[in-house]
Amino acid sequence: MNWGSAAEFFAMGGYAAYVWGSFAVVALCLVVECLAVRARRKRALGELRRAGAAALEGRT
Amino acid sequence: MNWLKYSSPQAFYPLAGRMLPWFAGAAALFAAAGLYVGFFVAPTDFQQGESYRIIFVHVPASWMSMFIYLVMAGWAAFALAFNTRLSGMMATALAPTGALFAFLSLWTGALWGKPTWGTYWVWDARLTSELILFFLYLGFMALQAAIDDPRRADKAGAVLALVGVVNIPIIYFSVQWWNTLHQGASVSLTRSPTMAATMFAGMVLMVLAFWMYSIAVALARVRAIILERERRTDWVQELKEVAA
Numbered sequence: 001m002n003w004g005s006a007a008e009f010f011a012m013g014g015y016a017a018y019v020w021g022s023f024a025v026v027a028l029c030l031v032v033e034c035l036a037v038r039a040r041r042k043r044a045l046g047e048l049r050r051a052g053a054a055a056l057e058g059r060t
Numbered sequence: 061m062n063w064l065k066y067s068s069p070q071a072f073y074p075l076a077g078r079m080l081p082w083f084a085g086a087a088a089l090f091a092a093a094g095l096y097v098g099f100f101v102a103p104t105d106f107q108q109g110e111s112y113r114i115i116f117v118h119v120p121a122s123w124m125s126m127f128i129y130l131v132m133a134g135w136a137a138f139a140l141a142f143n144t145r146l147s148g149m150m151a152t153a154l155a156p157t158g159a160l161f162a163f164l165s166l167w168t169g170a171l172w173g174k175p176t177w178g179t180y181w182v183w184d185a186r187l188t189s190e191l192i193l194f195f196l197y198l199g200f201m202a203l204q205a206a207i208d209d210p211r212r213a214d215k216a217g218a219v220l221a222l223v224g225v226v227n228i229p230i231i232y233f234s235v236q237w238w239n240t241l242h243q244g245a246s247v248s249l250t251r252s253p254t255m256a257a258t259m260f261a262g263m264v265l266m267v268l269a270f271w272m273y274s275i276a277v278a279l280a281r282v283r284a285i286i287l288e289r290e291r292r293t294d295w296v297q298e299l300k301e302v303a304a
Contacts, residue, residue: 002100012113013104013110017171018172021171022172025168033156033160034280036156044288
């Protein structure tokens with residue numbers, strides 16, 4: 001175990017800004033990418049449903 | 061098993077959907093293990109103190125940025141040579157993830173460079189060629205976005221992706237070919253790694269996590285692309301997630 005306390009862990013031996021700045025931005029980017037892909041899928045499905053509904057109306 | 065069967069978007073769409081949770085789950089498990097080893101098992105570096113822990117995201121992001129480019133160019137070449145629809149979609153699906161990892165490689169590299177070299181950025185061979193990789197991804201995406209016909213966009217993008225492949229060995233060997241601030245490879249196939257075993261283990265776990273993540277997110281994105289491009293086909297309109 002490297003850390004005597006939680007405070008020591010978060011301080012990262014004085015390099016907190018660099019270490020947490022790296023890990024936080026990586027985590028943030030991956031989460032945003034997942035949300036973007038999910039939004040893209042929802043948008044595609046929404047357009048398909050609208051097109052399907054329009055086609056049905058056109059038929060009647 | 062007939063793999064060619066899965067080269068059609070119609071067959072690949074449900075297959076990708078079934079594979080997705082496995083890769084996503086593996087990514088989460090590897091990341092949890094890698095972060096644990098990286099922060100709690102791997103010792104403090106005697107030269108760099110705790111700042112070296114950036115390695116656990118920097119190296120995986122950098123490797124993936126290069127590897128995804130090769131895979132993307134491979135799919136693009138396949139699409140160009142055989143005119144297969146799915147391979148073009150795979151290349152398109154990989155580009156944003158590759159661009160993201162190239163950006164993260166530069167970002168984490170800058171934050172690691174400041175405490176170790178005293179500067180966020182230098183125009184040296186390794187850093188500059190990685191920046192060019194980032195721009196190649198952006199160029200590929202912008203070019204594809206600028207062409208309305210997806211098949212033509214695939215072809216134009218493929219040519220750009222293939223020309224850009226020349227940059228990958230330049231990045232990889234830059235630390236040998238030129239004098240650079242960036243350190244040489246810590247890991248190579250020909251000799252044992254020049255770091256503590258637990259540091260190396262943490263890095264390998266994080267590489268695996270990033271690898272699984274990349275596959276999962278690319279599969280998810282290619283499914284969305286299939287829905288967009290195949291929207292006029294009967295099979296898409298009959299999907300239960302569309303009919304619902």
